[in-house]
Structure formats: C-alpha cells, structure tokens
Amino acid sequence: MSSYHKKITLTQLQQSLGRVHLKERKPLQHRLCPVCKKGKLVTLNTFTARGPPGYWMEKLRKQSNK
Template sequence: KYVAFLRKEKLADTTVIQSLFEKHWVVYAKRPFAGPKQVIEYLGRYTHKVAISNHRIKNVTNQEVTISYKDYRDGSKTKQLTLKNEEFTRRFSLHILPKRFVRIRHYGILSSNWKRGKLQQLQKELNVLRSSVELKTQHRKCYCCKVGNLVTLHVFGQRGPPKAYLIENTLSSVN
C-alpha cells in the first residue's frame, strides 16, 4: 500500500521505489516481557485514540502549549512539558495518517475469516478457555440458588472498571 501510494502520488522517483524492493525486510520482535495478553491490552488502549487527549493539555496560549506526560525513565512520574505552538503542532501532525491508511488491521488468526470457525476449532484443539465475549452471551445458573439465570451486564479487564462507571454507580446507589 505504501509503495502504491508513493507511485500514485509521484512522491518518490523510480530509483527510490526500486531500492525499497532491493532490501530484504525482516521483522524482528522480541518475546513480550509480561506475555502476549499484555501486548494486546497495550495496543488496545491506543488503536482508537488521538495522539493526545484533552485532559493532558494543561494550558494553551498564543505562543505555547503545556501538556502533561508520564516520564517512565523517572519512575513513571507525571510531569509537564511546555512547547511552542509550532512544535506541538509538528509533533501532533506526526500521528495523522495519510488518507486511506489505517492504524491496525486484523490479520492472521485475528481476521474475520478465522473468527468464523477456524479460531474456535484451534481453541478447542489447544484446550483454550472461551473468550469473555463468548462468556458474555452465555446464560449461567446462579451460584447460590442454582435456579435463576445469570446474565453478564459488564465485563472489565484487569485494570478494572473505568472511573466514570464507578462514579455513576456510586451516585445511583446513594440516591
């Protein structure tokens, strides 16, 4: 897609495009430290978000923008950074994809084709527990009386419920 875009928009000459095909591209990925589940969770937090959310923008003037960020090299402390408007705009625009480009596409075993049968067969062969999505739709008997059906209303990840959910349910239980 990238090379086709370069050719169509005439953004690179023939020698540059040809040089891309002369290299043998190798993808190297180390094994994730905390396991594949944490990698998927990490990616999931960023695939549908903008480069910087509004709550991280602390101050905007005619000359500068102040943002908050986490400094992972300094014990994950939250710090503030002030940038000139031009530099902030430059950094923000680095996250804007060209037209028709997408951040992440499902492919391989996560593609739609795999989800319609092959994935379930593979999970069965590997004795993998069903996903939380499947468990959401399944009706189970009440743990106490073993009579009524339990219906899952919400499923939260390891990080727990979002703050807005906690606040909403705290307020409704007080009323």
C-alpha cells in the first residue's frame, strides 16, 4: 500500500475493528549469562542477514571436533 492509502485504510480498520491490546511481558534478559544468570554478556561480533562467512564456520567446525 502507498503511504496515502495506509493512513486512510489503517485508520478506518482501527475504528471498525478496535485497537489491539497486547499483554505485557517480562523484559528480555538476553544480556544475562544463561548459566549463572548474573554475569553480563558482551556482543563481540554481529553478522549480516547472510550469516557468518564460510571461513568462520569452518573454524567453528574444527573447534567442535576437538
């Protein structure tokens, strides 16, 4: 949809269907250590949507085969 139609259509849909109210959830604890639940995790590297490069995956395979 174009931006113009989104403004009009979404407003009309919200009026006819009502607004959606989501339940509140606990905040994510993705920065806590999964083992001790106390230590803080630090991001060292991030990858694009394509994932890690091939040489990186090869290093991981070699490490897990030890």
